[in-house]
Amino acid sequence: MKLITAIIKPHQLEDVKVALEAYGVNGMTISEASGYGRQRGHSEVYRGAEYTVDFVPKVRLEVLVEDMDASSVVDVIVKSAQTGRIGDGKVWTVPVDDVARVRTGERGSDAL
Amino acid sequence: MTATMLSLASEGEPVIDYASTGFLIVCASLVLLMTTPALALFYGGMSRAKSVLNMMMMSFGAMGIVGILYVLFGYSMSFGPNDIGGIIANPFDKFGLKDTAGLINPFGYDGYGNIPELAFVGFQLTFAVITVALISGAIADRVKFSTWMVFSAIWVTLAYFPVAHMVWGGGLLSGSESGLSAKIFGSTDGVANVLPIDFAGGTVVHINAGMAGLVLALVIGKRLGFGQVAMRPHNVPLVMIGAGLLWFGWFGFNAGSELAPDGTAALVWINTTVATCAAMLGWLLVEKLRDGHATSIGAASGVVAGLVAITPACGALSPVGSIVLGVVAGGLSAMAVGLKFRFGFDDSLDVVGVHLVAGLWGTIGAGLLSTSTGLLYGGGIKQTVIQIVIALVAVIVSGVMTTAIALALKTTMGWRITEDAEVSGIDQREHAESAYDLNDRGGRIGSGILAGLTQRSAEPVTEGASA
Numbered sequence: 334m335k336l337i338t339a340i341i342k343p344h345q346l347e348d349v350k351v352a353l354e355a356y357g358v359n360g361m362t363i364s365e366a367s368g369y370g371r372q373r374g375h376s377e378v379y380r381g382a383e384y385t386v387d388f389v390p391k392v393r394l395e396v397l398v399e400d401m402d403a404s405s406v407v408d409v410i411v412k413s414a415q416t417g418r419i420g421d422g423k424v425w426t427v428p429v430d431d432v433a434r435v436r437t438g439e440r441g442s443d444a445l
Numbered sequence: 446m447t448a449t450m451l452s453l454a455s456e457g458e459p460v461i462d463y464a465s466t467g468f469l470i471v472c473a474s475l476v477l478l479m480t481t482p483a484l485a486l487f488y489g490g491m492s493r494a495k496s497v498l499n500m501m502m503m504s505f506g507a508m509g510i511v512g513i514l515y516v517l518f519g520y521s522m523s524f525g526p527n528d529i530g531g532i533i534a535n536p537f538d539k540f541g542l543k544d545t546a547g548l549i550n551p552f553g554y555d556g557y558g559n560i561p562e563l564a565f566v567g568f569q570l571t572f573a574v575i576t577v578a579l580i581s582g583a584i585a586d587r588v589k590f591s592t593w594m595v596f597s598a599i600w601v602t603l604a605y606f607p608v609a610h611m612v613w614g615g616g617l618l619s620g621s622e623s624g625l626s627a628k629i630f631g632s633t634d635g636v637a638n639v640l641p642i643d644f645a646g647g648t649v650v651h652i653n654a655g656m657a658g659l660v661l662a663l664v665i666g667k668r669l670g671f672g673q674v675a676m677r678p679h680n681v682p683l684v685m686i687g688a689g690l691l692w693f694g695w696f697g698f699n700a701g702s703e704l705a706p707d708g709t710a711a712l713v714w715i716n717t718t719v720a721t722c723a724a725m726l727g728w729l730l731v732e733k734l735r736d737g738h739a740t741s742i743g744a745a746s747g748v749v750a751g752l753v754a755i756t757p758a759c760g761a762l763s764p765v766g767s768i769v770l771g772v773v774a775g776g777l778s779a780m781a782v783g784l785k786f787r788f789g790f791d792d793s794l795d796v797v798g799v800h801l802v803a804g805l806w807g808t809i810g811a812g813l814l815s816t817s818t819g820l821l822y823g824g825g826i827k828q829t830v831i832q833i834v835i836a837l838v839a840v841i842v843s844g845v846m847t848t849a850i851a852l853a854l855k856t857t858m859g860w861r862i863t864e865d866a867e868v869s870g871i872d873q874r875e876h877a878e879s880a881y882d883l884n885d886r887g888g889r890i891g892s893g894i895l896a897g898l899t900q901r902s903a904e905p906v907t908e909g910a911s912a
Contacts, residue, residue, distance in 0.1 A: 377677065378736045380746060380782045380795060384675040 334432060335403040339394045339424040341414040346392050352413035358396055366393040372420035397432060397445055459548045459559050468706040469564045475697025476571035480504050480578045483694055487687025488582050491794050494679040495870030496586040497880045503581035503593055510597045511577050515570040516542055522606040524614045531617035533607045551704045558705050568701060576650045577601050582794035583658030586668050587867050590875050592858045604846040608839055612649050618835045626831050639827045641835045642815060645702035647757025647808040648839035655801025656843035658792055664851040665860045667791035669867050681741050688745035695752045699759045713759040720771030724751025727775025750778035750799050754807030761815040770810045774803045808836045
């Protein structure tokens with residue numbers, strides 16, 4: 334099993350969700366995140382005082398999938414999250430040892 | 446407002462002027478709205494999320510303290526019948542609003558303008574409240590609530606009531622025979638030849654509060670990280686709501702100061718509106734040219750700067766003169782808010798840049814732009830000289846009194862919360878509250894009035910602790 338984590342623009346979340354559902358992904362978790370990469374931040378001015386805001390709002394999306402689906406799911410996310418402009422985000426994959434479904438106690442692939 | 450306002454209604458059976466009475470009570474209520482909630486929102490939105498409640502509580506706290514002191518001895522000290530050296534009136538003559546049940550006549554006309562003295566007391570009470578609350582913007586995030594409450598009581602007694610008496614109660618800064626103006630340019634029949642212009646409180650309210658803010662910022666010192674970390678307004682829409690409500694309440698402040706719903710009150714309404722519009726545009730123009738953007742905070746601040754500047758001048762100017770006064774006020778204040786970074790004093794929410802600077806400009810600008818006596822209207826230099834004199838005296842009185850009070854409190858109660866508390870947030874440490882519960886992660890019932898409940902609810906609860 335793999336855990337796919339994607340950091341995307343908040344605005345793209347709905348497109349990514351629809352694309353993942355179309356592929357067959359049944360569930361996902363999102364959280365609000367802040368960060369920067371090559372994009373860096375932006376500046377804001379309050380009564381003439383300029384502040385640089387480095388950390389811009391992002392959404393962190395996490396999906397657990399079977400090994401064989403991992404590469405395709407990454408493709409789906411990249412394609413649906415892409416705007417072509419700077420700040421589109423990143424996606425990475427890490428191996429997962431075990432998963433348990435809390436309600437039933439099922440383990441491994443059954444819990445996905 | 447003039448010194449003659451306290452002359453008693455004419456002989457015989459005085460008749461109440463219902464229109465003026467109703468007008469004044471409504472205006473007093475409008476001015477109250479300016480402190481709670483308008484100023485609290487304006488300041489609260491500009492502070493950080495961890496200190497918004499403390500910021501708003503300083504306004505509410507001032508309301509509580511000053512409202513009571515005004516009735517006990519504040520009114521007597523400001524408008525009582527026995528002047529003491531042009532500085533104050535005897536606090537005991539009308540202590541607890543003794544002998545205020547009758548009618549007074551602000552204009553001294555027969556059969557017109559008789560209002561209950563209590564309506565006048567109420568109106569004046571609201572001015573004292575907001576003046577104290579205004580100061581709190583200079584000391585955001587770092588001051589013990591207890592010290593603020595004690596400061597409110599002492600400052601309003603030793604700085605506000607005296608200046609109100611000097612300007613409106615027939616004292617040193619009024620047009621009375623014993624006032625400074627009469628001493629400088631002479632008097633005729635007991636009235637100064639050049640009447641100082643402070644229609645609704647440029648000196649009493651704004652210069653007074655602005656100077657006090659400057660002194661407190663210097664005595665109390667900077668917030669941790671001032672000038673190094675970003676201290677951004679946490680809720681700009683609150684600031685916009687606050688500014689809009691201040692504007693609305695300010696009609697009571699300015700037009701109400703005429704004490705009658707007459708032609709002057711109507712002129713004041715118009716002048717208050719256009720000066721404020723012009724100041725907002727002036728501030729935005731400076732921002733656009735200097736920083737590249739016209740900001741919402743800039744618009745809200747320009748509104749307040751314009752309202753401050755027109756306050757002393759609103760009864761003396763033409764609408765076009767008010768536009769000129771306003772646009773200069775907005776531009777000046779927009780430039781003045783940068784001074785704190787240059788000179789390194791932490792006037793957190795720009796009480797100095799907005800209230801002191803626009804208050805000084807409005808008071809002096811009234812001397813330039815008054816349609817009857819102004820320098821630019823061919824009235825000569827005398828009015829402007831008197832305006833500068835009353836502004837400077839207000840600066841000095843407020844500066845000296847505030848310094849003495851602030852230093853006394855520093856050595857006794859102390860002003861600052863601990864560094865640890867300042868970092869964690871003053872709301873949590875001074876008030877045991879947080880403004881926003883955005884994640885609803887439950888929590889456990891503690892002591893206090895919930896203690897009994899904890900013992901009884903041994904069975905598991907399915908909702909959060911608030912259920």
